[in-house]
Amino acid sequence: MLTRRTALLAGGAALAGSAAHGQAAFPTRPIRLIIPFAAGGGTDVPGRILADAMTTSLGQPVVVENRTGAGGTIGMELTVRAAPDGYTLVLTSNGAMSSSKLIYPNLAFDPQTDLLPISNWFKVDNVIAVKADSRFRRVADVLEAARKEPGKITFGSGGHGSTLHLMGEMFQYRAGVQMVHVPYRGGAAALTDLIAGNLDTAFDSTPSIGPQIKAGAVRALAVCGATRSPFFPDVPTMTEEGIRDFQEFSWGGVFAPRATPAPVVERLAAAIIAAGRNPAVIARMAQAYAEAIPNTPAEFARVVRDEAARWEPVVRAANIVAN
Known part of the structure; x- marks a missing residue:
């Protein structure tokens, strides 16, 4: 005999199974990867390589959308305002993440709190x-x-x-x-x-x-980096040229809206990490003078915090404020 308690338990199990299936099935439709800088630039080129790799591993198209302007903040804000479901992501740079709130004091969002780190993707000189x-x-x-x-x-x-x-x-x-x-x-x-x-x-x-x-x-x-570029070994570093304490490089990483569910973040991070370990992807990145440096969401969050602390004194000393 099917009691009320048995029915409730069965219904709960069905819902749990459905939810688990939904998580495992992600994604079920195309993903938009916003790049808040111009096509052909230092973020766009590695970003398109990543989009191709993620399309293959996730089984859904990852479509690049260049939304330029205001130092990357336009594209980042589009992501902040998007539904937190993993279908809108942004691949942005250390500069935009670290300095936007200082340079644009009236910014309607805070990149440090409104964007959720998923994984670093690339490093370039x-x-x-x-x-x-x-x-x-x-x-x-x-x-x-x-x-x-x-x-x-x-x-x-x-x-x-x-x-x-x-x-x-x-x-x-x-x-x-x-x-x-x-x-x-x-x-x-x-x-x-x-x-x-x-x-x-x-x-x-x-x-x-x-x-x-x-x-x-x-x-x-x-x-600008700490060591000579493997792609241009004859070019000296800033340190070699007499500029002390100048050992900087650019990175780009993938972020999602703040409330994106943890299972979705983990699925996306796994796809990015897998791309960074794929020999064919590594070779394509090298052809673009870039290096894949994926990491976990927790590791990437620490990188983002440390980067913001490093750039703040430079931005304040230069008094960089948007007109």
């Missing part, structure tokens, strides 16, 4: 570069000119508040010089003006500028 026939042959030449003509030597970046902008500010902060920042809507636009001779220097990431270095259209003066 940044370089200070000049046009191939520039009068600047070494970093020392740029510093000499900047000291003789404070506020006249220009550096381009992929946008106000971008990681590349912060690299330029860190350069000035560590070297004690004053230059003029010229922001663009993406690193590709800045690179075009650098090649045309409209900029004295530019900070760019290797996925964006690497092909132009190889082609001889631009010359890299120094790498």
Whole structure:
């Protein structure tokens, strides 16, 4: 005989099984991966490689959507406002995550609390570069000119508040010089003006500028990281060029809206980690002058917190505030 208690237990078991099945089935439709920077840039290129890998492993299309503007905050806010179901993600940079709240004091959200870290994805080197026939042959030449003509030597970046902008500010902060920042809507636009001779220097990431270095259209003066780039071993580091305590690189990681369920986050993180261990994906990343560095949500959360603490004094010293 089916008692009321037995019926309730059976119903509860069915619901639990249904919920478990729903979690295991994720995703059941396409996922939108927002990249808040221009196509072809240092975040976009590794991001498209990740989207392809996740499409294969998750069995659903992961569709890249470039939503540029305001140092990455437009694309990040779209993610913050999206349903917390794992179907809208953002792949953003350390610069945007670390500095947005300082640079945009009226920002309607807080990246540190409103975006949930899923996994880091990539690491790329940044370089200070000049046009191939520039009068600047070494970093020392740029510093000499900047000291003789404070506020006249220009550096381009992929946008106000971008990681590349912060690299330029860190350069000035560590070297004690004053230059003029010229922001663009993406690193590709800045690179075009650098090649045309409209900029004295530019900070760019290797996925964006690497092909132009190889082609001889631009010359890299120094790498911003702690060690020389494996892709450009002849280019010295900032430390080798006399800039102390300048050992910076760019990373990009995947975030979801804050209330995204833990099982969904774990499924997404597992897919990203698997992509970063796939030899074919690693080879594609190397071709794009990038390195896969996936980690767990907890590990990535620590990275995000530490990064924000490192960049805050630079942003405040440079008084970087959006107009």
